[in-house]
Amino acid sequence: MTVLDLLPQHGVGGSTDLPVPFLYAVVGASWALTISFAVLAFAWKEPRLQPAAEQPGGADEPRRRPWLAVVGLLLAAWFLGALFLGPDDASNPGIGAFYVLVWVGLVPLALLAGHVWKDLSPWRSVQWLVGRLTGRPDGFVVYRPAWGYWPAAAGLFAFVWLELASPDAGSVDAVRTWVAVYVVVTVAGGVVFGPRWFDRADPFDVYSAVVARLAPLVRDRRFAPHNPLRSLPLLPVAPGIVAAVSVLLGSTAFDSFSASQAWQSAAHSTLTTSLVLLLFCVVVAVAFVAASVATGGVTPAQRRALPGLMAHSLVPIVVGYVFAHYLTYLVERGQGVVIGLLQLLGAGDGLTVSYVLSEHPDLLAVYKVGFVVAGHVVAVVAAHDKALEVLPRAHRLTGQLAMLVLMVGYTFTGIYLLLSV
Template sequence: MLPAIQLPAHGVGGATDLPIPYAYAVVGAAWALAISFAVLAFAWKEPRLQRPEPDVAEPPRRPWLAFVGLLLTAWFLGTLFLGPDDAGNPGLASIYILVWVGLVPLALLAGHVWKDLSPWRSIQWLVGRITKRPDGFVTYPERWGYWPAAIGLFGFVWLELVSPGAGDVATVRTWVAAYVVLTIVGGVVLGPRWYDRGDPFDVYSSFVARLAPLVERRRFSPHNPLVSLPHLPIRGGLVVVIAVLLGSTAFDSFSASSVWQRTNPSTLASTGMLVLFCAVVATAFWLASRATGGVSREERRALPGETAHTLVPIVVGYMFAHYLSYLLEGGQRAVIGLLQQIGLGDDLTVSYFLSEHPDVLAIYKVMFVVAGHVVAVVAAHDIALTVLPKAHRLTGQLAMLVLMVAYTFGGIYLLFSV
């Protein structure tokens, strides 16, 4: 058997991992953003990405994928609830690595395939047919927007990053059981809209899927993903969802630093710091997106929602920078552990290529952070050409550019934190 996976030992390595000086990395990243903005300002003067969404209906849920989703869920949850009662339970890694971290590359490669795989949607569909209430019993309140998903995402990252029981099987079992019950009841009562707006994993997948280059509206359709990104639905809580994703990843790096560890933080202090990271991300973006002239009060109020999609590439870049080795190496260990629970995989071994080549890993980390920000600058510039008055199209972007540079400084600083 493989030794227990050390769940807390993930994330971004310290300064010793990086083959380039901190100052060079920061200056290079800042120049990349500044040059990108300058080139866009002179060469990209009309919106190119704001096209109507294809008038093609999404395909119905594919039964074979729904069946695969049910099998995988039964396997993961069966391992979690019936497996060992210690940290060696592979069900823990299946939740933290294969589901949470693996969701991002899955959505980038296959689009919002989570919608097909979701066992909770399958249960809701079955109950809907039996009760003849396919859309649920109560209409989903529009004012709720994405707020249930934001709360659910915060609950999960709190469990993973702050809770003293993050590696405790009983604690994770309790959290997962509560999530399953709430998700099934929410879907049955409120219908499929609950999953589109309230299920944290479903919503997260749908956001990242906007950047899938090969799949659009759950159909194979190679295209420029920056064209589908602006069609991210604008609803209440949108900025908060993205702030939780981005802020929690930044907090994860910070919490592993010696600066924070020396304080020997309590659970309450860690919770407060996690909230602070998420709040700073949300507040800074809210202020930067509204920092323009020439618009009415109503138009200014709408700007954070209209530009929120530009943060999705940064979220994806940070997730890969932060969790790359955790996904590829911890993911192998998780799969082998799951196979061993059913009598397979004893002859499989884990490749630790990235850990054995820290210079390669470090370069990838910096590249992912910078690439995410450059793509975000492109998306932000294009939407600015649409929503800002002509006289403020460039000056209205300066605050957002400063914010992007600040995010980059912060992200790379956390890559170097020890």
């Protein structure tokens, strides 16, 4: 298995091989969004998705589960051992563990088990131990609220830059360097600022917490089946939340765009690629902010708060895009990564990869388009309900028109990049 086999691909054979007519997919998706909004506008006139009174991170939230903390430490030792002690070439399974099992696998894990990353995080365990030894469990410096999610947004962009814009994303040295810097910064930040650092600055911790808002079976890390659209609005509103979610969405769009023939046929410097990646993320953020504030009847302070209050509506789109782009990558290439990790322990010989999804291209195409459309429809529902809550009654309908146009634009662009490049 080469490093190119481990890097993100959009299905086997590329998006253009999917047997779904592009025009039908785009028109169908746009109509689905428009009809959804029309139904919501006339049949859903009062907010119905009010979250429960308790807030995450409060006194009722359970403590970290020690047995999961031990599991997290063992997994971290396994993956890091493979990365730093394994082969110095593309056969190192630690690279795949980093890109496949951790980055892509984090999303289905959070959807199934909630914010279990908080229990698994080895860095939280190190901070807990240092806090007990020093008598400073909450750190030495108070984390300033004004910093919000900006450190996490920067960390997320650093990861997607490594994956999508760095000169050699599959270089063992590059991945080792990135991981080493990440571990040092994350542990040091946790020791200095306490657990709040992980809640706001650790990119993987924040990513897990954001996606976990859509977990239907777990809430506040407890088994509690519920309507995830009621827990989604509990995404904490803090500076930088729009930037963090926009990096996730914009980088996925750039990932698909960078696989296009037009992009691949031309030579691009690292600087150019980095700037285009940044541009994708900025465009997503600016467009969302502009659509959020395009309403009347609000004060300047209320208008400034609207993007943060609506930011949770982007989460279903991010999740839909991740499954559309990377589910095949996780299921099939992930098998190869696990086999490689097992072989380092003297096991796994004789195991082979099953290409269960790639062998059914019709199903592959349907689920790709379906995940994109479903993500946008859920986003429209979430945005509509929140708009009913925060917009003045006279502007509840007109104040959402810009957001509808944006959602249609996101859908058109997403499917275009998915199927036509």
